[in-house]
Amino acid sequence: ALAIQVGAFTYLKGRLGRVYSPRSYLPPPEKRAEKLPRGPWKWFIALVTSPSKDIIRKNGLDAYLFIRFLRVLIFVFGCFTLISWPILLTVNTVGIPDNAGRDGLSRLSWGNIPTNMQIRYVAHIIVAYILTFLVIWVIRRELATFVKLRHQFLISRSHSKLAQAKTVLITNLPDSVQTEQDLMKMLTFVPGGINKVWIYRQTGELPDLFDERTKACNKLEKAECKLLRDAMKAKREEEKARRDAERQAKKMAARAAKERKASDETATEEQIQQDVEKNERNRVSVAFGKVVRPTHRLGWIPFYGQKVDTITWCKDEIVRLTEQINTARKTLSQDKSHGAAFVQCNLQLGANILAQVVVSEEPLRMYDKWTDVAPDDIVWRNIDDSGYETRARYVTS
Secondary structure, X not given: OHHHHHXXXXXXXXXXXXXXXXXXXXXXXHHXXXXXXXXXXXXXXXXXXXXXHHHHHHHOHHHHHHHHHHHHHXXXXXXXHHHHHHHHHHHHHOOOOOXXXXXXXXXXXXXXXXXXXXXXXXXXHHHHHHHHHHHHHHHHHHHHHHHHHHHHHHOOHHHHOOOHHHEEEEEOOOOOOOOHHHHHHHXXXXXXXXXXXXXXXXXXXXXXXXXXXXXXXXXXXXXXXXXXXXXXXXXXXXXXXHHHHHHHHHHHHHXXXXXXXXXXXXXXXXXXXXXXXXXXXXXXXXXXXXOOOOEEEOOOOOOOOOEEEHHHHHHHHHHHHXXXXXXXXXXXXXXXXXEEEEEEEOOHHHHHHHHHOXXXXXXXXXXXXXXXXXXXXXXXXXXXXXXXXXXXXXXXX
């Protein structure tokens, strides 16, 4: 089974480029990864020996750390093999008479050592200690390398200029801090100053409107993709019809030539061409007649409701929801605060200092602060939890 899986992967890897090597041609030219060489195993050697800087620049730090993890496994198990086999196999077999009738792999195990030669077990203990300390050293080295790479990535020019790198999420704000101006006055000590402050407020129906617009966008994308697939299918049918018409034209020309010789009735080339074009137009019209714009029914009851054109309906729905979202955003600053804020600093240094200092004298107020937070990593329904509630959940969990 393993041989079948490896063989199928080796065969499909070179033929399904969009699945196994999409980054070699889909991203912009400066972000594209180098194409792996063809061959059953050449790609593995190139993958293991690829330069680290090239992988980080084109594929990101996560991809490089995964490749480095594979390299660590190869190094560790290779050292295990090169150290244990020559020593332990020799200790377990050389100079030991075959009096117990052992054969096969049992001759290579430590059970082959007789009771009068137990001093040989010292070799097993020494090898075990050597390999244990080797693994500990490798883990320590990789952790130090990870910390160094992470620091280099965070302070790199490409990352430090991002707004995410200079933004701090602060939760459990005091009751006295309800506006952006109050929070900016409290944070005047930050080096470089504060660029902008967003207080997370009660949004009302705004999240629902945003979710509805996202669903409409996804529905529009699916409908347009389906229409494009149908159009491409019709185009292929059109090309097939054209090829059939060309073959039929050759047959009609050959038949006309034979009839011209056999009888006085002649068919001119123009008549033959007209017949061919007419036949081709019929085939093409049939092919394109199969392209139908996607439709769906409104309402939550299946197979019931007004039937509408999906693409047109989604466009109108996106416009309507966008207007409602913009209107709701205008009154967002007047809504109640949820006790959390995003603070964007002018300098990355200022953001890191803000995340490490004590800001409020009240217990657990503005205590939890995070830098470099991505919106997808935030659990928005828990962002307004108080400090005591957060710690109570931590203790109970």
